[in-house]
């Protein structure tokens with residue numbers, strides 16, 4: 027039996043293989059604090075050949091390898107389940123912008139914020155945006171097919187992805203980095219690996235399309251009395267504004283948490299039952315048109331508008347949600363999709379379920395209204411009432427929704443995957459897994475039980 031840590035040190039030198047428990051602590055706990063893991067070491071390869079070497083060493087001793095980017099997963103997807111090696115992609119760097127094709131070739135360890143900083147020099151940005159942008163990496167975003175705020179306008183990460191380089195669990199390197207918008211020459215590795223949560227290969231580089239940085243953004247924060255009212259406003263705004271960039275919602279409890287954490291006063295009369303954030307973005311400033319639209323809409327109780335740099339303050343009410351909720355305890359994050367028209371009935375069902383059967387639990391709802399994506403955040407869930415997650419997922423499944431809208435299955439939902447994927451579906455996925463990672467060394471315990 028090989029000593030994996032020894033083999034890695036021989037290949038990469040001692041300084042690249044971290045075993046110090048204090049330094050590793052951050053890699054062994056997830057962002058929410060809910061999941062903890064163990065690992066022999068953290069290794070940080072700097073190029074695909076080093077990644078290939080890590081996989082070879084792991085294969086020779088059947089050691090588990092868990093991929094980790096920015097470790098911002100909200101489902102424990104980057105926290106090792108049963109020891110092994112953590113392969114951090116943070117040193118897989120490099121950004122090349124191709125202005126002819128308006129695409130970027132990006133190392134898997136580059137953060138979203140770094141990509142946007144570089145792309146902005148050319149008047150471009152990545153079409154997907156999320157609040158974890160300073161830590162979330164392109165490798166992690168592709169691996170989870172991250173969604174975020176602008177899916178309503180540009181689609182999710184899969185829609186931006188046109189090339190990939192990865193080391194599969196077999197140790198083979200696959201590479202489609204030419205940046206071709208059209209390439210139908212056989213199986214598309216980018217599509218196969220996107221959303222596979224590190225279970226098939228380690229992504230080392232990606233090619234993504236970029237979109238123009240809008241000249242102006244116009245933002246409205248709107249008070250409404252119900253989720254149904256918010257949905258009606260979004261439906262009308264979609265028809266009225268061709269460049270609707272975001273349609274987000276928050277509920278009263280989440281807004282109160284943000285107010286407390288940020289010591290910030292709600293900018294309208296009083297904190298409403300629900301708030302809606304709308305953004306339009308493009309060449310023209312649309313703040314007057316947005317104001318007129320909201321003035322004339324019967325579902326609007328109150329609204330405040332801002333534009334360009336001044337709109338950032340309004341975004342805090344939405345972007346501050348995750349951190350504000352975590353400041354109240356360790357949340358269970360149930361990121362689900364529901365057909366948009368059924369969202370109010372679903373939220374009412376969850377609220378009634380909690381009141382009747384789980385009175386200790388607090389629920390905070392926010393999310394991407396335009397995509398039917400609700401983040402159900404549950405506080406005070408412990409061993410005594412943990413079945414609440416399963417009950418909610420079962421209702422999502424029976425409503426024709428998905429138990430994971432954008433965060434993935436990770437560790438948090440492995441036992442519930444069969445609620446929305448059939449046995450044939452799962453066994454076909456496992457056949458792909460068996461072909462590309464025959465020793466099952468990649469991300470064990472994540473996505474599949």
Ligand SMILES: Cc1cc2nc3c(=O)[nH]c(=O)nc-3n(C[C@H](O)[C@H](O)[C@H](O)COP(=O)(O)OP(=O)(O)OC[C@H]3O[C@@H](n4cnc5c(N)ncnc54)[C@H](O)[C@@H]3O)c2cc1C
Pocket residue numbers: 057092093094095096097098099100103104115134155156157158161162163164165166167168169170171172173174175223224225227228229230348349432433436469472
């Ligand atoms: C405040 C906050 C807000 C968020 N908002 C959103 C949001 O709006 N939309 C959204 O979709 N998500 C959101 N997230 C979740 C998270 O940011 C995304 O899932 C993101 O894509 C994870 O990127 P990461 O680099 O941190 O990946 P990690 O957390 O490190 O890993 C995520 C998964 O990808 C795998 N992985 C990582 N790197 C690689 C690689 N190089 N090769 C193969 N597999 C790899 C890991 O094994 C794991 O399964 C949010 C998180 C936070 C903390």
